[in-house]
Amino acid sequence: MKKKRITIKDIANVLNISPAAVSKALNDDSRISAKTKEAVKRVAKELNYQPNHLASALRRGKSNLVGVIVPKTNSNFFSSVIENIEAVLNKAGYNIIITQSNESFEKECKNIDTLLYTQVDGIIASMANETVDLSFYKKIKSKGIPLILFDRGENDLNVDYIGINDYESSHMIVNHLVEKGCKRIAHIGGFKRTRIFNNRIRGYIDALKKHNLPLDNELLLESSLTTEDGRNKMLELLALKKRPDAVYIAGDYATLGALQVLNEQNINIPDDIALVGFGNEPFTAMVTPTISSVKQHSEEIGKLAAESFLKHVEKTPVIQTLNKIILEAELIIRDSSQKK
């Protein structure tokens, strides 16, 4: 007993027409009569025909697959972006291949090779923290397939980018803290070399200036933004002679670490030290006290990234230029900064 695949040839044999006619009928070619189309589709269903995607992809030179690269799927932000990319692309007949870089440059390079090898029609990516060498991303561009970046991007690649206004978000946060009476606002930022984190740092500095608050270098720390490092950096801040009365942290996981430290040391949040995070991960609304955070519109980012891909993929040759779509983020105020 052999498992023979049903091909268009089998359908053609049943109806005594050519495989070419079958192919055209299945693709609704205008030169095929309605009668034939109907017959072909009927027989296809009867025989339980499944098109061979590899064959058509090979012939068409298109795989209808889109690669997605994210640092990690297990944050709500990325998993939500992915969900929305998928929704838009599925409607347009594309499927996605998700890969994780685990914030590792090496893994990211491997992922890119894997995706190119799999002949994806384009790549939508958010870069790993470690990534500074852009040669692998340039390789994608040199293949002539669309590359779209979101959240973690780079101007130098000259491609579409979808993200939020990080600079402005820092202003929002500082404004909010100042309004609540905070005077010594610290910032635990991400790596400076990563554009989005750099923008948040610049925003923080400029916002302090705007409010005539002195910029104190010991209040500005660089962090990997893991929960663990959030703990460490918070401990550093507590060790200062002049402690801050508010800490703005560029990532929710690190904020969680900071919150744990404060709770352990019985420091009142927000009255002794107010806390604001970034990313609006679900747990920010779950911990005690709940954490104020910035909502990044992951749904919108996913949709726009997918649409940007679709726009580019239709054109040959693919021409890409720097085209930034910047969304305004939203500050969700919760207990950790809600001083009365």
Add this chain to the structure above:
Amino acid sequence: MKKKRITIKDIANVLNISPAAVSKALNDDSRISAKTKEAVKRVAKELNYQPNHLASALRRGKSNLVGVIVPKTNSNFFSSVIENIEAVLNKAGYNIIITQSNESFEKECKNIDTLLYTQVDGIIASMANETVDLSFYKKIKSKGIPLILFDRGENDLNVDYIGINDYESSHMIVNHLVEKGCKRIAHIGGFKRTRIFNNRIRGYIDALKKHNLPLDNELLLESSLTTEDGRNKMLELLALKKRPDAVYIAGDYATLGALQVLNEQNINIPDDIALVGFGNEPFTAMVTPTISSVKQHSEEIGKLAAESFLKHVEKTPVIQTLNKIILEAELIIRDSSQKK
């Protein structure tokens, strides 16, 4: 200026040999001389040759892609399983396509079709809560490609399954709570129709019997196990005339909801009511109080699932039978059940 793909034909032309020889050289065929192999590989590198995966997949009848279906990537359990599946399969030359069902039966069916259409060489899946109709999974089997299930599986499909001992885990939990002096232990379980949740419920019931504790039906609730539903079910339990002194909840997110309710109502955890969750999601160690939970060995599950696929895919025809690998889970005791 056209972007011409480099093919084996181009390499063949440079060296004045046949494309067949090039193909064999690249695949290290024993009938090709070392000299030719070296020359081919050198020219391939020089021309920046990238093999056309679609062509070789079509010819070989193998895509070297493996489909993975999970309810949602944004839990630590699934994202960790995926990471480990990927690590094992990459080493064996396979790449994975990740899809999410979002716990929807309809989406899961679509995912299966998508994966089959993409000609994956096998599928590793954890079923959606909603899924009772197994016809789409039978379709995978009927294609003659390996199907491996993990965590959420079904005996009736007669395929490899990797999971933890849910029945025994319930015993561990109840034993622990009894030891801490709890006498009225409630259980907020998952959907009974889902095998793993059913096993946890059976384990709970049998463990109560073992300890001669009466089974009170109002203490056994069925839940979707979302944070929201965890809140609701906890409120139900609190509304009882005779409140429980411990609640074992079959999922961490729901446990979090329950914890919020108890904190809001100033009910002491664990002294008034002890709490045990399931899944050991990272936040269980982050909230106040920290939540006792069951660690499911996601790394091991991922590895075993991938290895099971590799074992099956090498054999033709693929023969699958029910073969369960059951790991013993581990109870991580934290503050929420640590009565003194």
Add this chain to the structure above:
DNA sequence: TATATTTGTTTAAACGATTAAGCAAAAATA
């Protein structure tokens, strides 16, 4: 009626790799 156009189909060549079969030259064996 003669010619042009449209319709509906077939033929055959791709897409880029793999591989069974064939064949000459080199090496091993008798």
Add this chain to the structure above:
DNA sequence: TATTTTTGCTTAATCGTTTAAACAAATATA
């Protein structure tokens, strides 16, 4: 030396689909 075996390659078919080109029949136009 004659024969067999091995080595190293080529030829040609193949995977299943798409599509440019060809063509006959039907229809429209002059």
